[in-house]
Amino acid sequence: MTKPSFVRQSVVPVLTVLAVLVAFWYVAALFMNHSMVVAEAQLKGLAFTPSATWLRSWTLDKPLLPAPHQVIAELWRSTAGLSVTSKRSLVYHGWVTLSATLLGFLLGTLLGILLAIGIVHQKVMDKSLMPWIIASQTVPILAVAPMLIVVLNAIGISGLLPKALISTYLSFFPVAVGMVKGLRSPEAIHLDLMRTYNADDFQVFTKLRWPASVPFLFASLKVGIAISLIGAIVGELPTGAVAGLGARLLSGSYYGQTIQIWAALFAAAFLAGLLVLLVGWSERLVMHLMGARPERRAG
């Protein structure tokens, strides 16, 4: 009953928009690369027929805008075509980025939860810390990323941790703010009930505040994981293009390898989508285990 309407309601429109985008991309590639093809023909003294000129703009080695099939071919070549340990394999670079993302995300989530617990239970922390937590995010923190990496490098900490720390800095914020909201979400009547049970703060926390905050936690985690990935990628930029998707972007831009840049971008997009999906799935699983059932719309 719901299946066909789902297809008609969302799959068809999304695919249509995607198809239009891809078509637009091909046309844009034609026009943007055209001048390069003309220049190439002049350089080699070749005379392309008009149709050959147009076709050539979809197959250039270093085009201004690679055609979608070139990007997909590059993606395929650098994932399935190479061994996973190869320095040119996107799986290898993706894993480097992913591990930094996950470590940073984990640390950020823990930090955010701890801060939120402190803020909810200690009024002084609420008054003194909360404005600074908010202010910390109006700061373009990614600007500090190269700084942090080089400084930590100088004192002998390199590799995974500096990048993960940037992800931590970015991802603790949504978790802290969401959890403060979540831990304060139980209604006064429920808190009063806990008082009538003579529950202490710890019991109120484990039996009421924490369960009530789980939906808020997952909403924050979705934002946090996406932002962690961005932090890890930007954190890889100043490390001198060693490894990771960010390093792939940087080396691609140094050597004008546009197809490589686009492939790295697609890999990053794929990773982001996958991570958000994973958080969504674990949310549904946890909510199910906690006894939540799909809402009924009736009455």
Next chain:
Amino acid sequence: MLPLLLIAILGVALGISWLCVYLVHLGDRQPAARRFVDLAVPLLFGVMLVAEWELVTRGFGIPEILLPAPSIIVAAAANALPTLQEDVVQTFVKSVLSGYVVGCGLGFLAALLINRSGFLKRGLLPLGNFVSALPIVGVAPIAVMWFGFDWQSKAAVIVLMTFFPMLVNTEAGLTAAGHMERDLMRTYAATWGDEMRRLRLPAAWPFIFNALKINSTLALIGAIVAEFFGAPTYGVGFRISTEMGRMNTAMVWAEIGVAAILGSVFYGVIALIERRVTFWHPSVRKGQG
């Protein structure tokens, strides 16, 4: 010397923390003092952070390359005011403001457009939500390749970064008006323009401002990161990466400080406008007690 230093560090931390606790209790007992407390406590906390930073870096003799003391950073900033000004004009006035205005404007217009078409809405919104989670700063090298080293390429990155949050939020805001109100507009035979102006847009303002605030930080990040990939010989991001290469960390921190102040002011201005425009919203009314 060392015990004295430790005592100073601990003393500052404990003293200011105690002052904060005292002020918070004072605020609890005397509602008249609450405004002052709400302002003073975070300020004191900030003073404590800076003081501890200064004490630790000076006291333990931490090399300036690793972490310069706040006083050194301020001195560096004061010495390089013309440079800082040039960088701010390049990064903030040219790149950020132009990209921000165009990106937010386009996102807003696109939301108005797809709001009229159910098909486009169902097709674009899931994509918009997905794109909002993507690391869009990654397009910076491509933008530099297409639009050159100057501010145009940074503005292009910012347009792309700010477009989708604006689109998704405005769209959510435009559908926020209740069915009852919309039906009422129908009974008045209101045109689309009337309905927008009198019902839907006012209801959408909180959502739109949410996007504007998110975008204000995104835009600054986009400009600075895009400058890492190539810039003329000025700009906040350019200066950060080159001064870092010269190990001139005080200047790097000065630029970061300037960027932080700019980001906060930008955010603050938008938040102020929000209070004016959405004065009726519960979150604003609560703030005025």
